[in-house]
Amino acid sequence: MSGTCVIAGGGPAGAVLGLLLARSGVEVTLLEKHKDFLRDFRGDTLHPSTLQVMDELGLADRVEALPHRKTSALWLWTDEGAVQLVSLKGLRSKYPYIAFVPQWDFLNLVTEAAKEYPNFRLLMEAEVTGLIREDGAARGVRYRDASGEHELRATLTVGADGRGSQVRRAAGLVPVERGAPMDVVWFRLPRDPGDFEDTFLRISAGGLMVAINRETYWQLAYVIPKGAFEELKARGVEDLRASVARLIPFLAGRTGELEGFGDVGVLRVALNRLRRWYRPGLLMIGDAAHAMSPVFGVGINLAVQDAVAAANVIAEPLRAGHVPVELLRKVQRRRTPPTVITQYAQQLVQNRLIRPALAGSGAPSRIPVPPSGLPIVGDLARRFIGLGILPEHVRTRPPGG
Template sequence: MSCVIAGGGPAGAMLALLLARSGVEVTLLEKHADFLRDFRGDTIHPSTLQVLDELGLADEVLKLPHRKLYEPRLVTDTGEVRLTSLRTLPGPYNYIAFIPQWDFLSIVTSAAARYPGFRLLMRSEAYDLIREGGAVRGLRYRDESGEHEIRADLTVAADGRQSVLRERAGLVPQEFGAPMDVVWFRLPWREGDPEDTFLRVARGHMMVAINRVSYWQLAYMIPKGGFDRLVAAGADALRKPVAALLPFLGDRIGQLGGYDDVSVLTVVINRLRRWHRPGFLCIGDAAHAMSPVFGVGINLAIQDAVATANLLAGSLRSGAPIPESTLRLLQQRRMRPTKVTQAAQRVVQNLLIERALKRQFDPARLPRNLSRIPPLARLTARFFGYGVRPEHVATKRHDRAAGLGVKTWTTGVGGGDSVEYPRIL
């Protein structure tokens, strides 16, 4: 086996697709029986839509029921604040698409299944690494039939912010903290409700309302570690502020029966100082857990996967050794986008979210339209849309009979860096 990937989230699924498409034998392990998790992010930004377009999947993904957001906005007690406009971005993908992540992952893994080198193992939980000669040579996993091993030239941990394989590799993330956690729940969407997803801010309260076509996915922010206190105060301690923040939900807030109807996302921001060991690599949340601020976690994870495939697909296909110095190059490429994005998230957390939750900030004092400030408008639109370093698919669909390999491709679409990937055959 050339590559085994633990974790069927955005990073793992996209990397598996890209490698299988490039002629690499790859096994993807997902510990759950399906991809249905409400707390998974579903904000598909223009950078990811561009990657899907390069893979010929954009039309299929956009056929799914979804909402498009062109102008991210914040709603205060005194009106709306338009944060930026993505309509100024070039190309057809000048919006954020809200698509349930389980549908997105199903399409990605179904696309990967078209290639003979791909294997998906559901209900298969990776729990340890195989080490030989000072290097990782695969992983151990358990499923309903017992414990098993998969040996591979490269083992990738894409198993999330609580990564077991990261721990087994002795890699410990640096923690940066967050002032809030998030309570997730859903209520029905009805005719006459707002169409767009938005952030609602008031003194002492903040929440995100995500329009998922038939229902609202709601994220109510609470002070860090405050869920037990909220539960102790009773269900009305959640119902009343939600109804006050979003009055249009007043006729259905009673459908929130209690805390059995919610899930809690413990918000963390962290990143590894070192993403790799010989034969082993962390990507996505296993390498850097992102705050929900800007909704970019899924997009950073996919950029990691694209960069990894661009750099390693040829060597994995040919069986050439992958020195740890090559894995270090991958980390160096993806570290700057991680650091800059997390720094921006921490600024928003400290200056807006923490102060709003502590009633130390009046959001009504914000300017009404930040997109009217030209330099700021351009910067925020590109940041929301593309991130710091958007990646593009530089691998080519591999035809073994024709002997096609990884092509050289210069990136730069969507404002990214111009970087020529090496030809690795």
Template sequence: MRRNTCVIAGGGPAGAMLALLLARAGVEVTLLEKHDDFLRDFRGDTIHPSTLQILDELGLAEDFHRLPHRKTYEMEIQTDDATVPVANLRGLKGKYQYIAFVPQWEFLDLLTTAAKRYPNFRLIMEAEVHGVIREDDAVRGVRYRDTSGEHELRATLTVAADGRHSDVRRAAGLVPVEHSAPMDVVWFRLPREASDPRTTFLRVSNGHMMVSINRETYWQLAYLIPKGGFEALRSRGIEGVREPVAKILPFLEDRVGRLRGFEDVSVLSVALNRLRRWHRPGLLVIGDAAHAMSPVFGVGINLAVQDAVAAANLLAGPLAAGTPIPESLLARVQRRRTPPTVITQFAQRLVQNRLIRPALTEHPRPVRLPRDVSRLPLIGRLARRFIGLGVLPEHISSPVESHQV
């Protein structure tokens, strides 16, 4: 049995960022990731200005911008009749006025590579956490299995950052409150040609919605379907996907045949939920494990990163000093991050109910939008700040104690 100051379950954006921040503060930290790499397609990868600023504060901005990426300065909706600008990030306060689209595995490799420079950081891949160690009504570490067998890892603090289906959260008896989502998402990709549109956009047509992300050499496409509707779509055969693509994105009509079957698509069951309580004695829950976000606004990664920064700001010093971590300190992390979570989910539910649900009903209503949301005096400024920076952007104040190797 090994001992650690902090063990983090889950190598996603929240877990990787927290591990890096704790390692640079001198905390003995182990990050457990159940897969053998970070290479999984169709994961959230919109890096917003709030996260770009965090990378800048860490001295990682230049390394990040060397990764293959595409900048988007505006967000827009294309209807059957018009193109409607929703938010223009130019003029946003701060150094970064764009969203960077970067494959999530590149982002996670960047964070974990930076963390590996600290001798007190350890990353274990193919380590699946399946239980927690309890002692005197407190969580004191985890049980996990890897390629060499079963293990126990004791820790002063255990952090559950293992996603929306968190095994650690379940083992601790924490159950999120579910909020309805009217859609699921079918992800796939098609080749991109030089004559195609250059922007990333949301295409809305009566009965159909599709997000089109420009990946330079291909389009990453997200086709929104009614909640629980994937089996009905599958029963129609792959033409059930090809036809709406060709109809609402006619520039792709000559390429939809590249979708050979449902082996070329991936389905995401959209969830929107959050925990009432993010902590137990010795345990903190952050990121998607604490609050599963809708894909609306593409803010999931950024909220997870903000959770990690807030947690490190409050916990890194006491953990590095070896002082006890009272549950009241863990509760402070939740109090800090609950308002932005609640407000963001409220905005997502508003869009789901006012735009997405009507568009995906059996008898869809015409979508009516202002000509240019981004230029409306108050709403335009709010949309720019909300999408770019979020409700409560965090800044790094955790200490730097450990020396790189």
């Protein structure tokens, strides 16, 4: 089998790139190792930058039709009360809000739109096992599905298979770790109509928790010290329930709904990036190129921006059958500044806010965190959270369009 482009990984970066390339007339195959996109506790905050991309692709109405909740404000709750960290009202965008859309719905929407082009193919339960190499260049992938082992040759291979990227490993690319002091335990508890409306971060000495309003339930992210999940499990689910009740008292009467650790998911937080995102015939994007901390909830949006930038650069050369390595370098040059700046801001929050809070179990309960203490405030905060450092716009067009 042969094709022009093969993309490993059906997450936001891979799915959006597949759609953009197919729309541009490129023969593209997207490989996803799971049987569907239905996996809970994945990032699902679509920021204005991503909503704008969907609008430019003519998909805004389809996104709007998905089950979702909009919010224009993010809050910080301390022991002293609530502080609004940022409001997106006033952002110069058609979409001055964050849409909380289940990621599986978003990925289904994007891949269904891509399937409308005859030159797009999606292979589910197809796990990449290695790279095909010829003359010092990547020429496709080896993958495994229910019927056995296969080879898929391509002009360009794109690794968009996440922070544990098999493509990256096969290429011998090793990211530089920037460090993260925490992991995140995800679970859900019922929500009552009279509860607080907006998403918020609750912080107290020795504890942090993010609460995301899902209308009928709260999706909760309990932040724990790096590598501490086994210790948390050893203390028992009652300890986790007590932490929830202490941090968010209005949930105290509902913690019994958390029956055990089978009800939770764990995100092993990583913050890293490759020094080089490409090799001849190979390009890495999204988490495979740069794992983002969950701070600011921008991971999906950085991945989508990578996909748009990559398509803008490589679509026409791919259609012509050749992508010089200089163009792959151009993609990295384009996306490195927003990646580096965003990761730097995430490190500041990790080091100045999260690390002291996690270490403060024996300290006084009051942790003063005025908005001015954060690395971004006011108008800059709106733009940083909403649009990012370098928002990308769809420049590709269908053939003859």
